[in-house]
Amino acid sequence: MKAFLQRYCRNYGAVIGLLVLLGVLALAVLAPIFYEESPWLMVAEPLVQPFTDPALPFGTDMLGRDITAGMLYGARVSLLVGVISTAVALAVGIAVGAVAGYCGGRVDDALMRITEFFQTIPQLAMAVVIVAIFNPSIYSIVAAISVVSWPPVARLVRGEFLSLKQREFVQAAVVIGQKPVRIIATQILPNAMSPIIVSASFMVATAILTESALAFLGLGDRNMMSWGFMIGAARTMIREAWWMSVWPGVAILLTVLSINLIGEGLNDAMNPQLRRRGE
Amino acid sequence: MKTSDQAPLLSIRDLSIALPAGGDRPYAVRDISYDLHAGEILCIVGESGSGKSMSANAIMGLLPAYLKPEEGQILFKGRDLLAQDEATLLGMRGKDMAMVFQEPLSALNPVMTVGDQIAEVMRVHNACSGEARARRVLELLEFVGLPDPATLMHAFPFRLSGGQRQRVVIAMALALEPALLIADEPTTALDVTTQAQILDLIRRIQAEKGMGVMFVTHDFGVVAEIADRVAVMEKGVLVEMGSADQVLNRPQHPYTRRLIGAVPHGRAGERGRSGSETVLEVRDLRKTYVTGGGLFTRKRVVHAVDGVSFTVRRGETLGIVGESGSGKSTIGKCLLRLTDIDGGALMFDGQDIARLSERQFRPLRRDVQMIFQDPFASLNPRHTVGRIITDGPVANGVPLAAAQARARELLQLVGLEASAFDRYPNQFSGGQRQRIGIARALALEPKLLVADESVSALDVSVQAQVLELLADLQKRLNIGLIFITHDLRVAAQICHHVIVMHKGRVVESGPPGQIFDTPQHAYTQRLIGAIPGKEWDPTLIRAAA
Numbered sequence: 080m081k082a083f084l085q086r087y088c089r090n091y092g093a094v095i096g097l098l099v100l101l102g103v104l105a106l107a108v109l110a111p112i113f114y115e116e117s118p119w120l121m122v123a124e125p126l127v128q129p130f131t132d133p134a135l136p137f138g139t140d141m142l143g144r145d146i147t148a149g150m151l152y153g154a155r156v157s158l159l160v161g162v163i164s165t166a167v168a169l170a171v172g173i174a175v176g177a178v179a180g181y182c183g184g185r186v187d188d189a190l191m192r193i194t195e196f197f198q199t200i201p202q203l204a205m206a207v208v209i210v211a212i213f214n215p216s217i218y219s220i221v222a223a224i225s226v227v228s229w230p231p232v233a234r235l236v237r238g239e240f241l242s243l244k245q246r247e248f249v250q251a252a253v254v255i256g257q258k259p260v261r262i263i264a265t266q267i268l269p270n271a272m273s274p275i276i277v278s279a280s281f282m283v284a285t286a287i288l289t290e291s292a293l294a295f296l297g298l299g300d301r302n303m304m305s306w307g308f309m310i311g312a313a314r315t316m317i318r319e320a321w322w323m324s325v326w327p328g329v330a331i332l333l334t335v336l337s338i339n340l341i342g343e344g345l346n347d348a349m350n351p352q353l354r355r356r357g358e
Numbered sequence: 359m360k361t362s363d364q365a366p367l368l369s370i371r372d373l374s375i376a377l378p379a380g381g382d383r384p385y386a387v388r389d390i391s392y393d394l395h396a397g398e399i400l401c402i403v404g405e406s407g408s409g410k411s412m413s414a415n416a417i418m419g420l421l422p423a424y425l426k427p428e429e430g431q432i433l434f435k436g437r438d439l440l441a442q443d444e445a446t447l448l449g450m451r452g453k454d455m456a457m458v459f460q461e462p463l464s465a466l467n468p469v470m471t472v473g474d475q476i477a478e479v480m481r482v483h484n485a486c487s488g489e490a491r492a493r494r495v496l497e498l499l500e501f502v503g504l505p506d507p508a509t510l511m512h513a514f515p516f517r518l519s520g521g522q523r524q525r526v527v528i529a530m531a532l533a534l535e536p537a538l539l540i541a542d543e544p545t546t547a548l549d550v551t552t553q554a555q556i557l558d559l560i561r562r563i564q565a566e567k568g569m570g571v572m573f574v575t576h577d578f579g580v581v582a583e584i585a586d587r588v589a590v591m592e593k594g595v596l597v598e599m600g601s602a603d604q605v606l607n608r609p610q611h612p613y614t615r616r617l618i619g620a621v622p623h624g625r626a627g628e629r630g631r632s633g634s635e636t637v638l639e640v641r642d643l644r645k646t647y648v649t650g651g652g653l654f655t656r657k658r659v660v661h662a663v664d665g666v667s668f669t670v671r672r673g674e675t676l677g678i679v680g681e682s683g684s685g686k687s688t689i690g691k692c693l694l695r696l697t698d699i700d701g702g703a704l705m706f707d708g709q710d711i712a713r714l715s716e717r718q719f720r721p722l723r724r725d726v727q728m729i730f731q732d733p734f735a736s737l738n739p740r741h742t743v744g745r746i747i748t749d750g751p752v753a754n755g756v757p758l759a760a761a762q763a764r765a766r767e768l769l770q771l772v773g774l775e776a777s778a779f780d781r782y783p784n785q786f787s788g789g790q791r792q793r794i795g796i797a798r799a800l801a802l803e804p805k806l807l808v809a810d811e812s813v814s815a816l817d818v819s820v821q822a823q824v825l826e827l828l829a830d831l832q833k834r835l836n837i838g839l840i841f842i843t844h845d846l847r848v849a850a851q852i853c854h855h856v857i858v859m860h861k862g863r864v865v866e867s868g869p870p871g872q873i874f875d876t877p878q879h880a881y882t883q884r885l886i887g888a889i890p891g892k893e894w895d896p897t898l899i900r901a902a903a
Binding site: 247248250256257258269270 | 694696720721723724726727728730731732735736737738739740741749750753754795798801802
């Protein structure tokens with residue numbers, strides 16, 4: 080574990096990414112302490128310029144809502160949606176990929192055809208359709224993002240399982256009489272974990288982007304302020320009030336970038352040989 | 359053999375190559391000096407990690423960037439190679455000195471025809487022009503004994519067998535008639551019969567072209583077959599050097615004596631079949647691999663195992679010997695039900711295990727265990743040794759505490775310390791890992807143990823220890839052992855009964871003494887004839903030592 084941290088810290092970008100993400104996380108958690116009232120509440124004059132009023136550092140929007148409060152509450156939605164939908168997608172993807180890769184044959188064929196069916200539909204279009212059918216809410220958004228993001232996981236896990244299944248230590252597990260479920264869970268999966276964790280970190284970033292895109296299109300949860308919604312609402316005011324769209328945009332950029340940096344760092348830390356060979 | 363008085367072709371003087379800090383020793387090779395004359399074959403022998411390939415790689419400039427020769431000289435025809443600039447060396451490689459590698463498939467470019475690859479060597483050095491070059495390629499292919507060179511030069515490497523590929527690699531090395539040929543384990547990846555042919559070829563071209571050949575190997579049989587002079591390396595130090603006769607028959611250094619003592623001698627001891635009960639009876643086993651057979655491809659059918667029958671008794675070792683592709687490993691997989699079988703019966707304790715479903719067979723698995731080939735791939739890198747050994751008994755219903763206590767006993771039984779229990783496999787050497795694999799198999803107290811090339815990946819001295827351990831355990835626990843190997847010398851040494859496989863069929867079967875001294879089948883005769891270093895008997899040294 081110590082060696083792992085050392086290898087991770089050798090990648091400065093990843094360390095910065097981790098710090099930024101921790102900052103965003105802290106702000107999201109502490110949002111209700113800074114701003115007790117709902118971010119939807121009109122608290123001041125409309126269209127206050129940023130950096131003019133110390134109480135409203137990022138200004139207000141056309142209805143006089145505090146943009147700073149919106150940003151903090153928006154972080155909660157983005158991170159929540161990113162993490163939960165990734166977790167659901169991972170669970171489905173690992174289950175499908177593991178069964179397909181371990182069983183092979185017809186089971187593999189059937190599961191992979193289903194996976195390919197989901198992959199043929201453009202991800203965002205499918206997410207839009209799903210959210211539109213089941214009224215926009217935090218649940219339908221998480222479900223939609225999970226549905227569009229599990230197929231790549233399934234394919235990745237299947238590939239890892241196909242190659243690990245041939246390894247002698249897995250055959251040895253069969254020979255000593257372990258049951259298939261146990262072999263999958265204790266022998267193969269731990270050895271397939273590093274690529275899965277790395278791709279999961281990138282999935283969180285993609286999920287945040289997808290949620291923003293949905294909210295921008297007006298398919299966000301009406302009760303929760305989100306970054307995508309703020310940008311969407313700002314598009315009619317883009318010439319009068321640039322700050323309305325820029326701040327949430329910067330927030331999305333920083334969060335997604337930091338998660339991607341963390342993914343890179345995890346990749347380096349988990350495959351130390353790979354990195355050394357490239358040097 | 360000639361030891362000329364003239365200046366040596368290659369002379370290595372006090373060469374030291376440092377290893378990066380933190381390794382298990384400060385130098386890869388230290389203060390090694392030797393000469394190689396034109397027209398002689400110098401064998402460099404050593405176990406893995408002895409630094410035997412280092413000096414060869416230093417000559418060719420193939421050392422990885424983090425290894426730098428620190429001291430010494432490599433004099434090639436009087437010029438110090440370590441002092442030349444890269445451009446000069448580039449001009450010399452391939453022209454003055456050439457190299458043959460261990461793995462012929464990865465040494466050849468898969469998307470270039472054989473002829474083009476040989477011609478490329480000449481093109482790089484601007485030797486011969488168009489017409490002459492094509493003629494030279496044909497000549498070379500003919501010279502290395504490849505059939506029908508005119509057709510073969512347009513073939514891609516994947517169409518050739520392992521031996522043919524190695525001949526192509528040798529033809530490439532010979533293209534510009536180098537004065538020095540370096541062969542780094544050129545026959546290790548090949549079957550014995552192919553190995554014998556390649557050794558013949560190397561000896562022939564060496565005699566005809568009068569080259570100096572530096573032959574790096576771990577196999578004393580090969581040394582006995584081909585060497586004029588021998589250099590023995592241990593942990594980066596040259597411990598003994600002399601003529602083949604001196605080193606092989608009158609070794610001075612204790613390390614050389616130990617190594618030679620460990621060489622499997624292939625002298626069959628008579629063990630006789632014991633009258634004990636039969637554990638396994640295989641009747642007419644069949645396994646067919648069908649590939650292709652899609653809409654547009656023709657089906658390809660390979661009879662991997664074709665009507666094989668044999669019996670194994672308790673306390674007895676059955677050897678299954680054959681070359682690659684003979685179906686010997688498939689038999690092992692069939693016995694353990696790692697692959698489905700297409701016909702025949704596997705009578706285990708009077709029950710046909712071939713007919714059982716996977717679920718029905720699982721409780722019986724504990725009675726049939728396997729020791730795998732690759733000590734590095736057969737242990738889960740993420741589990742501790744203790745977990746690896748206890749997993750089996752736990753899966754079969756033994757309480758964890760009892761399994762752990764037994765695992766500690768087993769570790770001692772196979773010659774490891776009890777502290778190994780909490781460590782991970784990557785902290786052990788190949789031989790130690792193989793012992794862990796044996797402990798895992800024994801933890802289930804099997805009646806039958808299948809060892810599939812279980813000692814092939816190990817150095818001779820370690821191999822000897824593991825073989826001894828197996829023989830000892832077998833005697834103590836009275837288990838039936840099926841020993842699958844390509845090495846006839848090993849089989850002769852430990853088996854009670856041997857079957858010889860060829861293309862999925864048993865061509866000969868009998869006690870090892872009979873198979874080795876009076877082989878009946880033409881294939882067995884060929885196989886026995888191909889064993890390198892038959893005339894040399896390492897047991898004489900053992901008796902003297």
